[in-house]
Amino acid sequence: MSVSSSAERPSKRPVTVLGAGAVGTALARRMAGAGITVAGVISRDVSAADRLAAAVDASVAASNEEALPASTRAVFLCVPDDVIGDVAYRLAQIDHPWHKTVVAHTSGAVPAAVLGVLSGEGAALLSLHPMQTFPGPDHPGAFDDIFVGLEGDPIAVEYGAALVRRLGARPLRLSANEKTRVHAAAALASNGLAALLAVVREVLGTAGIAPDDATAVVQPLIDRTWSNLSQESPESAMTGPVARGDSGTIRKHLDALQSAAPHLLPVYCALAKEQVRVARRADKLTHDQAGAILDLLRSSDPNI
Known part of the structure; x- marks a missing residue:
C-alpha cells in the first residue's frame, strides 16, 4: 500500500x-x-x-x-x-x-x-x-x-x-503563508474573545458586581449580538455609541474608565477605533463624526 x-x-x-x-x-x-x-x-x-x-x-x-x-x-x-x-x-x-x-x-x-x-x-x-x-x-x-x-x-x-x-x-x-494568518484570526476569535470578556467582568467589578454575576449580566447581550452576527455582517449588526457618532457618551466612558480602571483605557480605545473603521465601511458615520471620535480617543491614548 x-x-x-x-x-x-x-x-x-x-x-x-x-x-x-x-x-x-x-x-x-x-x-x-x-x-x-x-x-x-x-x-x-x-x-x-x-x-x-x-x-x-x-x-x-x-x-x-x-x-x-x-x-x-x-x-x-x-x-x-x-x-x-x-x-x-x-x-x-x-x-x-x-x-x-x-x-x-x-x-x-x-x-x-x-x-x-x-x-x-x-x-x-x-x-x-x-x-x-x-x-x-x-x-x-x-x-x-x-x-x-x-x-x-x-x-x-x-x-x-x-x-x-x-x-x-x-x-x-x-497554503503555508495563509495558515499562519488563519491561525492568528482563530486566536483572536477564541482567546481574544475570552480576554475581552475578562475585561468586561473587570469593568463591571468596579461597579460592585461579582465576577459570576457579571457574566450573567452581559450574557443576554452577548447572545443577542451573536445571533445578529450569525445572520448579518458585522457592519450591519453594529450598534452603540460609536456607530451613532455619540461622542458625548464615549467621553463619559473614557472618564469613567480613567477613574475606575485606567489600565483598561488602551483596550477600550483600540476596540473603539476598530468600531469607527467598521462603522465607516457601513456608512454609519460621516467623515467628521469619525474624526471627532478618533480625536477623543487619542486624548486618552496617544497611540490611537
Whole structure:
C-alpha cells in the first residue's frame, strides 16, 4: 500500500496519536468513533497513554516513539509547537515504512514543513489544525461541522480532507503563508474573545458586581449580538455609541474608565477605533463624526 493508493480511504489507514492531552484525546476518540483504527497512543505521560489507549481500543500504549506500531500508516503529533521538530527527528530514526505513511501535526502556527526530516524518509507531510477550542478532552461534539485547516503535501492534504469529512468536519485547504494568518484570526476569535470578556467582568467589578454575576449580566447581550452576527455582517449588526457618532457618551466612558480602571483605557480605545473603521465601511458615520471620535480617543491614548 502506497501513500497515494489510500489517500482518500481514512478507514484503511491505522493511526497512532502522539500526545494524550486535550487535542490528542479528542482527536483519537473521534477517529475511533468514526471507524478508524487507532493502533497506538504514545505520550510522555504513560498513565495518560494507557487511559486513552483503553478508551479507543488501541493495542499499544507507550511513552517512547520507538513503540510506534508497524501497522501505522498515519501519525498525528498532538504535541506543543516547540517540540514538533524534535519529535519528528526521533521518529525519523525509527525503521518504519515511511513511504507509506502520512505524518501530521495539529498546530495552527507552524507549517507541515516543520516535519521535513520525515520527508527525507519518504513520508507525506500534513498540517491538520482544527478550528476549535479544546479546554478539556471530554467534548464528543467538538468536531461537529467545524472547519479544519489543511496544508502540506498534496497527497497528504487529500487524505486529510477525506479524514476531516469522515470526522464530521469541513476541510479548509490553505497554503503555508495563509495558515499562519488563519491561525492568528482563530486566536483572536477564541482567546481574544475570552480576554475581552475578562475585561468586561473587570469593568463591571468596579461597579460592585461579582465576577459570576457579571457574566450573567452581559450574557443576554452577548447572545443577542451573536445571533445578529450569525445572520448579518458585522457592519450591519453594529450598534452603540460609536456607530451613532455619540461622542458625548464615549467621553463619559473614557472618564469613567480613567477613574475606575485606567489600565483598561488602551483596550477600550483600540476596540473603539476598530468600531469607527467598521462603522465607516457601513456608512454609519460621516467623515467628521469619525474624526471627532478618533480625536477623543487619542486624548486618552496617544497611540490611537
